[in-house]
Amino acid sequence: MAAEVNRRDFLNTLGVSVGAALTSAGAALPVVGVAHAQDKPKGNIPDTPFKIGHMTFFTGPAAVLGEPMFKGQQLAAEEINAAGGLLGKRKIELLKADENAGTDANVKELRRLKLSEKIDFFCGITSSGNTPALGPVAEELKLLTIFVDGCTDFLFDKAVPNPHYIFRITNMQSADGVTGAVAAAMTWPKTKKIAHIHPDYSYGRNAFDHFGIVMKKMLPSAENVSEGWPKLGTTDFSSHITKAISSKPDLLAISVWGGDYVAFYKQALRYGMFDKMKVASMIAFGVAPHAIGKDHPEGIIAGVHSNYHFTYPGGDRWPYNKTFVEKYHKRFNEYPNFQAEGGYTATYMLKNAIEKANRLAGGWPDDDAIISMLEGNMMAAPAGYVYIRPDNHQGYKDAVTGFSKNVADYPFPILDPERIITIPIRNITAPPGWPKGEPTSTYTWIDKTWPRAKA
Amino acid sequence: MCIAALVMAHAWAGHEIPFYPSFYPQEIKIDVMEPAAAARLLRTKAIHAYVGADPFAGGAAPEHVVYVESLKSYVVLTFTPQLGSLSNVGARCAAGARILKVLGRSQGIYTFHPYPVTPYHDDYLSHFDLVEAAKKKIASAPAGWPELKVWPNGKLAETLVPPEWRGTRQESDATLEEIDTRDLEAPPPVGGRLPALGAGVRTAFLTEAGTVVESEVAGSLPLLSGRLTSLRQVPWSECKRVTAGYTVRREALNVEYSEGVENVAYDALTGLNSAIFIRDVKLKDFPWNGWLRLGTEAKPTSAWNPVAGFTDATGRLIWSAVGDPPMLPAPYGGDPAPNRVRATVESEIRIPPDALVLDPATRVFKPAGRRGDIARSKVAYEVLASKFHDDTKMTVADVLYPFVFAYRWGGLPGDHRQGQDPVVARSTASLRESLLAVKVASVDSRIRDYGDVQLLYEVPRINVYLRSGAGPGAVPTWAPWSTTPWQLTVLMEEAVTRGLAAFSEAEARRGNVPWLDLVRDQKLKSRLASLLDGFERQPYVPDSLRGLVTVEQARQRWAALKRFYRKHGHFLVTNGPYRLDKWSANSVTLGVFRDLSYPIALGSFDRYAIPRRAYVTKTERRGDRLEIEAEVETVTKFARSYKIEREPYKGEPAGQTRAEGVGLVAHYAVIGEPHRLMRVGASSAVEGRRLIVDPRGELPPGEYRVALALVLDGNFVQPEVKVVPYRVAD
DSSP states (O other), X not given: OOOEEOHHHHHHHHTOEESOOOOOOOXXXXXXXXXXXXXXXXXXXXXXXXXXXXXXXXXXXXXXXXHHHHHHHHHHHHHHXXXXXXXTTBOEEEEEEEGGGOHHHHHHHHHHHHHTSOOSEEEEOOOTTTHHHHHHHHHHHTOOEEESOOOOTHIIIIISSSOSSEEEOSOXXXXXXXXXXXXXXXXXXXXXXXXXXOOSSHHHHHHHHHHHHHHHHHOTTOEEEEEEOOOTTOOOOHHHHHHHHHTOOSEEEEOOOHHHHHHHHHHHHHTTHHHHSEEEESSTTOSOGGGSOTTSOSSSEEOOBTXXXXXXXXXXXXXXXXHHHHHHHHHHSSOOOHHHHHHHHHHHHHHHHHHHHHHHXXXXXXXXXXXXXXXXXXXXXXXXXXXXOTTTOBEEOOEEEOBEEOOTTOXXXXXXXXXXXXXXXXXXXOOTTOOOOSSOHHHHHHHHHSOEEOO | OOEEEEOOSSOOOOSOOOOOBSOSOSEEEEEEOOHHHHHHHHHTTOOSEEESSOTTTTSOOOXXXXXXXXXXXXXXXXXXXXXXXXXXXXXXXXXXXXXXXXXXXOOSSEEEOOSSSOTTSTTHHHHHHHHHHHHHHHHTSOSSOOSOOEXXXXXXXXXXXXXXXXXXXXXXXXXXXXXXXXXXXXXXXXXXXXXTOOHHHHHHHHHTXXXXXXXXXXXXXXXSSSSSGGGXXXXXXXXXXXXXEEEEEEEXXXXXXXXXXXXOXXXXXXXXXXXXXXXXXXXXXXXXXXEEEEEESSOOOSOOOTTTOOOSHHHHHHHHHHOOOSEEOOTTSSSOEESSEEEEEEEEEEXXXXXXXXXXXXXXXXXXOTXXXXXXXXXXXXXXXXXXXXXXXXXXXXXXXXXHHHXXXXXXXXXXXXTOOHHHHHHHHHHHHHEEEEEEEEEEEEEEEETTEEEEEEEEEEXXXXXXXXXXXXXXXXXXXXXXXXXXXXXXHHHHHTTSOBSSHHHHHHHTXXXXXXXXXXXXXXXHHHHHHHHHHTTOOOGGGBTTBOHHHHHHHHHHHHHHHHHHSSOOOOSSSEEEEEEETTEEEEEEOOOTTOOOBTXXXXXXXXXXXXXXXXXXXXXXXXXXXXXXEEEEEETTEEEEEEEEOXXXXXXXXXOTTOSEEEEEEEXXXXXXXXXXXXXXXXETTEEEEOXXXXXXXXXXEEEEEEEETTBOSSOOOEEEEEEEOO
């Protein structure tokens, strides 16, 4: 049985901070961008184009995620090409494919891209329905791959438990629920009654599970008083809203996403729901900055996805984000979402690994040399430090959430710059060597190792 | 079963499920209002669009209002035929040319265009030389208005006819008037337009209705392959009616950052009053979902029935959301876009013994047997089934019943017995003339896999054997498809058989019975409910569906229809993307049918939003080929807006797979002298940055002109036509 601790000590243990600057990573790290002169590469470098197959959603509802993902990679490629290309010689050529074609077609397209188009590198993917299907194929094709999203824990827990060629730069899905719960427990520690509304498929279950296991540890006296599970395709949330309101909760935990979330909050406003309880969303701001209206209520915990919102780290606090946001906005006339940051960072992560491998052996490095450089790589990206764990090829960056706020500078709400909540990712995810668990490794790790806060 | 199965064994769906059935808005409210009221509501951003006249005509629209433009009307001059001085064709044509010359100088919303095929039509290129010739002819006509009185019928005509030449309807030699293309294009919902015509020729023919007979059109069909460019040969009405020009419809859209809409597609001929508008429009404040508010100008006066109702403008808009056609008209020209069926064509096929032949007299399907008849073509259809709004699952019986219906109410060709409906007869004529047999080849299962969310669909595969020939253009305008369940069709038939109502307005007038309205005729609904009780008690299975529907299935169908009526208060059950939820005299609310069995997802027709154009910048002849350099428009989307830029065509991006109908295509028409259309064709061949066209074919030696137009992503509208000389040496 885990020990009981004081809640403040508990938060200190997790390293949760509000409005904090990023912690230092110590030694000089690779960074995004090519502002400074690069070292001269060793050996002979071919000048053939470096072909990247980028598959994401260019049509359909998920294009709101996919288009920025491609733009992020496009921006990085343009910067790298303007500086001469990878290792100063190989210009990046992007080949697009629409993920909306369906999983079977996507698998075929991946094979075609590798076998017919001879791509050197595969990137992209938004849907968690696709990464577990494409991951094994990329391994079979020996195709170096960085998935930008497709965040399901299932990918590295089950589908490709021992990856060699594939990596993923987003955080895992479980981080959404854990982060939302830690933020809610820290902000509203007197919460006793919790209502839940989650989509009735595995993301909602995942959010519910991980929010719940954290609450069990941090607010053990709190109880769930209502559960709503809107089916996929629900447009009328009134029954879920009234059910939650009638249970008189202190807190609503919600993981409804995208257009469903927008329909939800606009209906909830009519019921005065946000005046009747606190609200912690796992993913309210997890689409694109412009996807949320100004009428969105202020002061709720508005979760992001993959731990990035373009306003954090803000101002001059973290130049790589400031520069990235400025360049992205100048190039595409919009603000980047987490996918744009992911596409951008993935490209620079690859560039950095190629350069490291070249410095070691000279010439154009083979894939295994690049892979060995990606494993354990840490770089300063717009979102902060991103670390690729060598054991599972998963990218990690510190968790971020915050409180919704309208400011004059933007036509959409942002995270309140004064109240950003960050949590070191290592403190909320299962560590290397932790056995695979159900429903996820992170869940069993929290359940078995976290202490319980005193009620 | 057409339903999503949620399997939790592999919990690996992401937060995003990239498939949402039906289309963006979760609700569509349509209110009838005058343009002035629409202007007020657009100013306050209380509505998103106005389907009708420009509410700000003559004034300034707010900054957040933009317009979409489509072909609104023809302006035609029709001579009074019985007048002696104009009985001569030459006299009529000469007078018409002089009047058009005067009209051609008019400014404003009228565009001078003395030819019935316009730049809004997909067959414009094939008529381009004749358009130019007609303009030259008018330009060379003697100046001055002839000694004729013209009756200006309508406001626009009044602005065009000089006061001194205006006459009354009775005393005039000719009438100048507008003919709205929406009236021409109003198809009965069961389908059935003039088949396989280019859009321009079709509307031209309809414009000339009464002055050109259908046989003249049909008779010219075989002259050329491809589209009906041979309509050039038709002696257009011998100047009984002269096309003077056209007007453009401007419909207002609210595109404000938060309260506006985006991703708008529209039809070049019907504007926002189109199925494609409903299927693409997206509210800016919502990635999907949201409450769409539309204004319309026309009161919904026609009856609401899916057979021959919904004929007025508002009715058509409602039906475009509630009903679901097998194919959608391509909004900017070209072949129809697949919607609920996919078709492939084969030629010269022996009809298999187990195919079903419908006995036109008894209207019962029977096996074709071993007669070994040969069909000119077989069209293999995949039918994307789904649930109906009454929660029943679409089956093969629903797909086949329209054939029975067509013969019951359309009759045999040339058969004009009582008990038929002339509108149904007209709209099903093509089907009845070409159908030989049908065969249910299989009912397949399809899965869409989104991790733990797996959507399972049934896809009936229906082969249709036809008398008519095969080829890409041979897919008929009808298909084995029904947007209503068979039990509703049977219920309507029973009501009509009993003389309670008629399907069409014409038949209702003839029989002095109500026009069948499934929603607003309370008396009829009560009678339908009684009939429904009787059918449920039996339970009734039509003879033609025996073997396809069991008694238990029929009982369930009748019970489901009854439940639907009790819950919703009307009988308008379809399998379309929106369901009628509320209605009053001047307002309708449609709720989205987000049922997971609905197979078409929001975003499916996004490619039609923001139509792009392309331009020929240089042509060079090399051997028999013409090599074309071009500029294309590109769209950059950002946040809630986009910009269009023109840039040199760089060829097709490497490694990209392309959906059908997407990309750059060079269309050409080879014209000999004098105005002889020798060849038409299209090419998407690309070498480097150049499109390659080979117009040579079997052309005999001589001097020709090649008219070139570029079509980008299926956009045929207002092409910039480039004409280049082309010589074929001896």
